[in-house]
Amino acid sequence: MSDSIQALIIEDDFRIADINRRYVEKVEGYMVQEVVKTGEEALAYLENCSSLPQLILLDIYIPDVQGLDLLWQLRRLYHEIDLIPVTAANETETIEEALRGGAFDYIVKPVDADRFAHSLQRYKEYRKFLSVKESLEQNEIDALIGVTDVSYLSYSSSTNTNLPKGIDPITLKDIKQLLGADKGKGITAVELSKKIGTSRSTARRYLEYLVSAKEVHTTLKYGTVGRPERKYMHRETYEQND
Structure with a gap:
C-alpha cells in the first residue's frame, strides 16, 4: 500500500x-x-x-x-x-x-x-528510475526530458537488453500488449499513434522493429481512395487465425 x-x-x-x-x-x-x-x-x-x-x-x-x-x-x-x-x-x-x-x-x-494510462505509466517508470539513481549520464537525462527516445530504464537489464536506440522498453511492452489484445484485427501506425500518444513516425518505428523481430506480421489495408495502408498484427494471433 x-x-x-x-x-x-x-x-x-x-x-x-x-x-x-x-x-x-x-x-x-x-x-x-x-x-x-x-x-x-x-x-x-x-x-x-x-x-x-x-x-x-x-x-x-x-x-x-x-x-x-x-x-x-x-x-x-x-x-x-x-x-x-x-x-x-x-x-x-x-x-x-x-x-x-x-x-x-x-x-x-x-x-x-489509453492516453491517460500511458501518461501514468510513464510517470511511474520515471519515479522508479530516479529512485535507484544517484547520478545520471547525458543520454539518461535526454530520455527523461524527452530530447531522445532512448530508454531511461537502464537499471533493468531484463527490459533493456539488445534493444536498438530509439526503442523504449516500456513503450514497446505497451504496444505488444495492445497487439496481443487486438483479437486479430490488426492496427495501422496512425491508429497506434493515437492510442499511445506519439507521432505516426514513432509508432511506425516500433511496429517495424517488431516486424524485424518477427513478432508482428503485416498485411495491406485497402481503402476507397489513396494508397493501401500497412496493418500490423501480432504474429501468434495471425497464425492462429490463418
Whole structure:
C-alpha cells in the first residue's frame, strides 16, 4: 500500500472527477488520495494532510482560480509534488506556461483512457528510475526530458537488453500488449499513434522493429481512395487465425 503513488485530483465537475478517479485506479501502483473541487480546498487539504501526494491531476478551469495561478502556487509551496494538468484548456499560451511551470505532462479533455494510462505509466517508470539513481549520464537525462527516445530504464537489464536506440522498453511492452489484445484485427501506425500518444513516425518505428523481430506480421489495408495502408498484427494471433 505504501509503495503506491498517491494522487490528488483537483476537479470541480464531480462526474469528471469520478471518471478520472476510475482511470487512475485502473493503473497498477496508483491510489487516489483525495478529490477536491476548488483551489481553496486543494491548498487546505495539502496543508493539513498527514502525507503529501506524489502527483496532482489539475483542472485549469476551476471556479475560484484565475488561469494558472493555482499551478504556480502549488509549484512554489509544494515543489516536490509533480503536476499533470487534465483540462479543457488547449490554448497554446496556457500549455506553454504549464510546461514552463514544470508540468510532467498535459492532457486535454475529453480524456482518452489509453492516453491517460500511458501518461501514468510513464510517470511511474520515471519515479522508479530516479529512485535507484544517484547520478545520471547525458543520454539518461535526454530520455527523461524527452530530447531522445532512448530508454531511461537502464537499471533493468531484463527490459533493456539488445534493444536498438530509439526503442523504449516500456513503450514497446505497451504496444505488444495492445497487439496481443487486438483479437486479430490488426492496427495501422496512425491508429497506434493515437492510442499511445506519439507521432505516426514513432509508432511506425516500433511496429517495424517488431516486424524485424518477427513478432508482428503485416498485411495491406485497402481503402476507397489513396494508397493501401500497412496493418500490423501480432504474429501468434495471425497464425492462429490463418
